[in-house]
Amino acid sequence: MKLEILIKSVYGNTLYYPLNDAARALAAIAGKKTFSAKDLQIAYTQLGFEIDYVDAASFLKPELLLAA
Numbered sequence: 001m002k003l004e005i006l007i008k009s010v011y012g013n014t015l016y017y018p019l020n021d022a023a024r025a026l027a028a029i030a031g032k033k034t035f036s037a038k039d040l041q042i043a044y045t046q047l048g049f050e051i052d053y054v055d056a057a058s059f060l061k062p063e064l065l066l067a068a
Contacts, residue, residue: 001022001048001049001050002020002022002049002050002051002052003018003020003022003023003026003040003043003049003050003051003052004018004019004020004022004023004052004054005017005018005019005023005035005040005051005052005053005054006018006019006054006056007053007054007055007056008056009056014037015034016034016035016036016037016039016040017033017034017035018034018035019054022049023035026043026049
């Protein structure tokens with residue numbers, strides 16, 4: 001299963017936001033709104049999730065929205 005994660009820098013902190021249903025479900029189970037790097041490492045290595053990262057800057061570019 002694939003997790004789609006949005007990477008944002010907020011006040012110098014890197015935050016990982018869930019984008020798709022699977023990622024939001026995992027965040028809800030963990031009781032979090034964002035993931036830590038450790039959370040994503042565990043999801044990948046121990047739970048076998050595939051992780052797609054999206055940078056906030058590229059997330060807002062119109063040409064990427066048209067390609068989706």
